[in-house]
Amino acid sequence: xxxxxxxxxxxxxxxxxxxxxxxxxxxxxxxxxxxxxxxxxxxxxxxxxxxxxxxxxxxxxxxxxxxxxxxxxxxxxxxxxxxxxxxxxxxxxxxxxxxxxxxxxxxxxxxxxxxxxxxxxxxxxxxxxxxxxxxxxxxxxxxxxxxxxxxxxxxxxxxxxxxxxxxxxxxxxxxxxxxxxxxxxxxxxxxxxxxxxxxxx
Numbered sequence: 001x002x003x004x005x006x007x008x009x010x011x012x013x014x015x016x017x018x019x020x021x022x023x024x025x026x027x028x029x030x031x032x033x034x035x036x037x038x039x040x041x042x043x044x045x046x047x048x049x050x051x052x053x054x055x056x057x058x059x060x061x062x063x064x065x066x067x068x069x070x071x072x073x074x075x076x077x078x079x080x081x082x083x084x085x086x087x088x089x090x091x092x093x094x095x096x097x098x099x100x101x102x103x104x105x106x107x108x109x110x111x112x113x114x115x116x117x118x119x120x121x122x123x124x125x126x127x128x129x130x131x132x133x134x135x136x137x138x139x140x141x142x143x144x145x146x147x148x149x150x151x152x153x154x155x156x157x158x159x160x161x162x163x164x165x166x167x168x169x170x171x172x173x174x175x176x177x178x179x180x181x182x183x184x185x186x187x188x189x190x191x192x193x194x195x196x197x198x199x200x201x
Contacts, residue, residue: 001121006074013076017054021084024056032177033115034060037145040192041066045110048137050095050130051118055081055088061113062088069105071098096126098133107137112144115177119159120152127154131166140195144168147177147190156189169196 006012024030034057041047045066049058052070054077062068068088072078073095081090091103095118101107112134122130134144148154163170171194175186182189 001123003073006076013074017077017080020054020056030056031060033057033113033145033147034064036177036179036190037061037111037113038064038066040143040145041111046108048100048109048112048134049088050098050112050114050134051116051121052081052090053077053116055085055090057113057115058088058090059085066111069100069109071095071100095130095133096122098130098137100137108139108142109137110139110142112138112142114144114146117148117152119146119148120154124153127159128162128165131162131168135167135195138195142195143171144193145190146193147188150187150189156186159189160191163191163193164196167196168193 020030037047038061043065047058047061047066047068049061049068049070052058052072055070058068058070058081062085070081070088070090071093073093075092078090078092089105114134119127138144150156160170170191172192173182174180174190175182175188177190
């Protein structure tokens with residue numbers, strides 16, 4: 001869906017980058033997702049920012065001392081991440097084809113973050129495969145945090161079914177990145193996931 005949007009509006013990605021640059025210049029809080037992920041991780045962890053956009057979440061985690069790799073399909077967003085947040089490794093790539101070891105980057109991440117409604121921008125037929133590939137890059141004792149809003153074409157129950165099929169298990173379900181409990185009427189889901197044991201699948 002993101003690719004369709006940017007093809008229809010070639011200036012969309014640049015406007016998206018500028019929006020977050022303006023918010024950062026105003027001193028707005030852009031680190032909520034990263035604070036939750038940081039709390040899940042050991043110090044100096046390896047983190048994959050899946051669908052990293054212009055790098056705001058990964059940059060916060062890198063500043064906290066983590067080793068961050070960010071991947072996004074949009075080269076404009078990756079260029080902005082490289083310009084605004086040097087340090088992490090930023091890569092143009094499709095999450096449905098994610099194979100970091102094939103690029104010479106070891107898997108085995110301690111944590112994965114997938115924020116910014118990334119899951120709802122994926123083609124419907126690739127969502128489960130993306131979750132499988134995230135699982136393949138996660139350590140057996142690692143955890144992933146995935147967040148997106150309701151009403152975006154990916155019902156939460158369908159996502160949780162895909163999570164299980166991908167070999168992941170929910171550890172914690174929240175309705176916000178600031179730890180408010182999930183409830184049936186929530187308009188947002190943050191799922192903290194861990195690799196499932198054979199008996200969980």
